[in-house]
Amino acid sequence: MTRILLIEDDTETAEAIVAELAERSFEVHWAPNGVEGLDRARTSHPDAMIVDRMLPGMDGLTVIEALRNDQIKTPVLVLSALGAVDDRVRGLRMGGDDYLTKPFAIVELIARIEALLRRPMDSRETILLAGPLELDLIERTARRGEREIDLLPREFRLLEYMMRRSDQLLTRAMLLEEVWNYKFVPATTNLIDVHMGRLRHKVDAPGEVQLIHNVRGSGFILRARE
């Protein structure tokens, strides 16, 4: 069972997160302040941590810094009400692995925790495989079984990102940040959907098993397993 340590001072938020994660069969421990959280992190070795940035006593970034100084490399998702680009950069620089601004959707939190737990495939790999899909990173070619898929550079990057994280829910925000390198929310809200529609059209030809799935209200999944 995957163990998660949540350090969050707001009881209601914490309870909601604990309940949602428990429902998805995570084992969650909750620490209401930084000092206790740091203690727990050192002793119980969780698989991943969710740390609120503003905590009474010792703030979240200090907790992460202390852990990193102890060579504890547990992946950390930073939660914060500070959403400015600068705050985000600081949070990541201090040792956070991902940064989520409050308020957030629960699915977004879960998707990001799962992404942290399942680190992507070895990045030295030059050929990515996911189900019938094959992506040659050197030749820049994509195939589905015997069929050659003709992709634009942006579509190629999108498919590469999805194949590295196959069978994982990828939210629109994650895709925007990671694939499009967006540091802001675009005015056109269906930007990702349009691009994803193009890619899906090329990957899933008529009559073939659908690989790219739209999860309503949350994001997309590339299902490689049967």
Next chain:
Amino acid sequence: MRHIQFIRSNTFLWALAVAATLALFVAGLFAFVYQKLDNYLIARSDRMITTQINFMSDLPHGRRVRAVADHLQQDSRHVHYVGLFSAAGTRLAGNIDRVPSGLALDGTVQGARLNPLEAAAGRGPIVRIVGRRLDDGDVLVVARNVDETREISSVVGQALALGVLPAFCLCVLAGAWLSARAQKRVEVVNQRVQRIVAGELRERLPEGNADDPFARLARIVNSMLDEMETMINALSGVGNDIAHDLRTPLTRARLALERGRTHAVTLEQLQEVTDKAIAGIDQSLAIVTALLRLAEIENSSRTAGFGNVVLDEILHEVCDVYEPIAEDKGVALGVVIDRSVQVWGDRDLLFEAIANLADNAVKFAPPGGQVELELKLDDGRALVRVSDTGPGINEQEREAVLRRFYRSDKIRNTPGVGLGLSLVAAIIKLHGFRLIIGPAPGGRIEIVADAAREGKTRCIPISDLRSRKREVDRTIRGRLDVGTCRMSETEFRCVTSSLVAGATASLLGSVNRLGMWEQ
């Protein structure tokens, strides 16, 4: 109150210092006059007695006694002394008792104190004296009283002293008067400022008619207050806009929830209601996020993320992102690049600005229309033009579109939070570039940027009141430096900068309070 007293004593010190300088100057003047006069009179006496002794020496022995008597008789002011002595030292004629001891009898003039006949008892006068042993062995001594030099000096000294005393008093009085006057005016200003601090934004400092530094300062501060009042009013206007735009989706969410709570009977109905509510909340959140982003850019004066940015890359990237969306809408999106151009700026922000422009252009171009992203190097300046075949922005709306939440009535029903162009404007301002909105029909927005250069781009966001204050400070300082009223300059500076700082701080406080929505 304490620092006003300090200023008063300070002014007095200034006045005293000036008075002391004046006294010193007068003393120096006196010494100079005395020295010059003394030298002049001694030289004249020396010349006179040398002539006389020469004249008398040349006379034959017999006529000398007479000449001496004559000479003394003519001297009505009794300043001349002559003595004719035999070789043995007995007085033959004249009004000098005996040959003064230590007098060189070789015709050189020297100063000495003389014991003449009449004043044998008291102290003799100070004289310039010359003596000579004549060919026949007699000794002739001629002297002239130089005590009158001292008399003249004392007269001059008295005159100067008479002059310096009133001047000194005048200095001190002027100092006191100026101090009292300045203090009174500071007190008036202080009262007004207190009222402004208390929230009476319409209050102004008294300007007066005179063109003295104080009045000028008051005018400067008043113009700053005008500016701030306008800004605060504008902000409260924006506050209303924000409240409206935030309340609309929240109202929808609330209504949906309320209706769902009473009417929903199945799980599906309840989920539908919840989805609606979440959508409403998300829209409010999107507005808050956009506003925070806008504030972040507007208040940022940092150029830490600045570097050389290749504009053609950004244009290609933006086209890449929006191409499928344009295609879905049946709009042709194209990039026209003259040549590669670099500018000094923040890559992410410039991307955001151009993406926003492209987003708008695609949104407003009619199906079958065209959107073009163009990059040119024109006269050393980079020009990014985003044009579309949509309705464009008409003359009256050109300024309004840069305002927050402005959405033309014609396009009220187009989705979006209405902050796009304000954001673009803020980014462009941060870079020190220019944003030009072209005439309708057809949307056309240009960003004009200086091509890459070393060093930092100047950037003062207008909304940054602190930089405004610095500007005002600088102006005040500049004005005071050329001010005529030197004596109270220090005091002006001290009081006004603290007043300006206090007023600005409190005004900033109110601005921040009013701008809570955004900050």
